[in-house]
Amino acid sequence: MPNKLTKSVVDHAHPADRDYFLWDSDLKGFGIKISKGGRKTYVCKYRVGAGRSAPTRRYTIGAHGSPWTVDQARAEARRILGRAANGEDPAQEKQDEKKQITVTQLCDLYLEHGTGTKKPSTVATDRGRIKRHIKPLLGKKKVRDVTRADIKRFLQDVSNGKTSADVKTGLRGRAIVRGGKGAATRTVGLLGGIFSYAIDCGLIETNPVHGVKRFPDRKGERYLNQNELVRLGQALQLGLVTGINPQAIAILKLLMFTGMRKREIETLRWSEVDSDRGYLRLEDSKTGQKSVPLSAPARQVISEIPALEGSTFVFPAFRGNGFYEGTPKVWKKIRKMAGIEDVRLHDLRHSFASVAVSGGASLPLIGSLLGHKDVATTHRYAHLYDDPVRAASEAVGAQLDAFMAVAAVRK
Incomplete structure (x- = not known):
């Protein structure tokens, strides 16, 4: 009533x-x-x-x-x-007016109403790409006037560094935007989602991104080889001896031993550590709740971390009640010491997967270890199977050659 x-x-x-x-x-x-x-x-x-x-x-x-x-x-x-x-x-007048909105206005609507299922970190990345690439190049165009040719031109412009910038953010911060093929491909992917949202809102009937061929997105295809892993281990030990923050060292080791994402380790709470069963029970992650099995080296790292009274975080911040966020700065020092300055923190996750592949683990198993929900996400590691297949071929060939040699002697 x-x-x-x-x-x-x-x-x-x-x-x-x-x-x-x-x-x-x-x-x-x-x-x-x-x-x-x-x-x-x-x-x-x-x-x-x-x-x-x-x-x-x-x-x-x-x-x-x-x-x-x-x-x-x-x-x-x-x-x-x-x-x-x-x-x-x-x-009806309002609906007609909406159909005249610009790409800038559409992006603002998308960020406000079209990102409900996305993680805050993903939305923050979207916001950055919209601000640094989409709005400067397409922001003034009417949504209904954007064509496939505009998207192709946008892809090339971002790839060629047209939106590159070095912007001061706050008292000490800087935003360095370089563009490049990877940024262009991923931003066009975001544009596809934004225009799909526009279709759902009744603003347009077709998506101008559809059919636009993008650059191969080769992000994350850097894997540490055995020699580099040895040098990284030595650098981590040297870092402890020379006084580098032990929290950061522990985080880096756990990234190596678990294949987890940086934010998952940094925000880890003691309530999520199941020491008895050797698992981390994450309450939330990029793909929701998940359990991560801990190898013996990972369990050893966690067992050596002292719990700070009054903090729920495994890696508490130096000040306040938050968590430690200084890992990237320490990583720059460690990778320089190890002679692997082109390796990103996220590459430790990919290296974990590559070692699993070399050990014969299946793609579904690797996907489970990494917490992938989509099989296609794990498929990026399929090409690494060339190494164990080649090794198996060598082993079989050597054995057959030995049999044939014995047969030749018997003759």
Whole structure:
């Protein structure tokens, strides 16, 4: 039954297993939509024309909170309903206006409403690519006017470094944007998702990114060989002796021994360490909850880490209640000591996978170790099977050659 919408009524409206509406008893047609995700949006509905057979329109006013309070939304609804009573169609006008939005406006809508299933770290990466590449090159174009030729030109421009920049961010920070083929390919991939969102919103009918051939994305194809792994181990030991932060050393070792992502190790909590069974039970990760088995070297590393009283993190920050985030800085020192300055932190994860492949582990098993949900993600390591296959071929060939040699002697 309708009630007058007040701040108290709206604040106490809790999400259900499906979207629902609360309608105001004082102003017919004014209400608020409560989504199952908890979002609260003011709306108003009206008929276009006279009579019950006239089509109904629903106009979205805005989300509850800043800037829309109940009273402000009610005043806006009264204005919209007044226009509708005079024969106008504000909802259709708004829809037509939306179809004229620029790529910049579309990106802002996407970041606000189209990233609900993405991790905060992924959204932060998207935001950076939008700010540094998409908006400077395509931001002023109308969404409906973007063509496949524009996307091809965008791909080449980012690849050629047209958006490269060295920008000061804050007191000490810097954002160095270089562009390149990898950045171009990944940003065009993001553009494909943004234009798919535009299709879902009814802004366009076709995706201009479809059919655009991108550069092969060769990110993450750097693997440490046996000699480099030995040098890295020596550098880590030398780092401890020379006074490099032991927390960072421990994090680097766990990255090597588990194949986990940097953020998963840095944010690790003691409550997630199952020492009895030799597992890490992550409450959250890029792919959700997961369990990571610990090898003997990994268990040894964790057993040597002292727990700091008052902190839930395995690797607490020096100040405050957060976690340690200085690993990248230490990694630069360690990789220089090891003579592997082209290796990224994430390459330790790929090197873990390459060693697993060389040991004969199957792709599904490797995917399970790395926490992949998509088989296609693990498939990037398929080409590494060439090494164990070659080794097997050599072993079989050597054995057959030995048999033949024995046969020749017997003759």
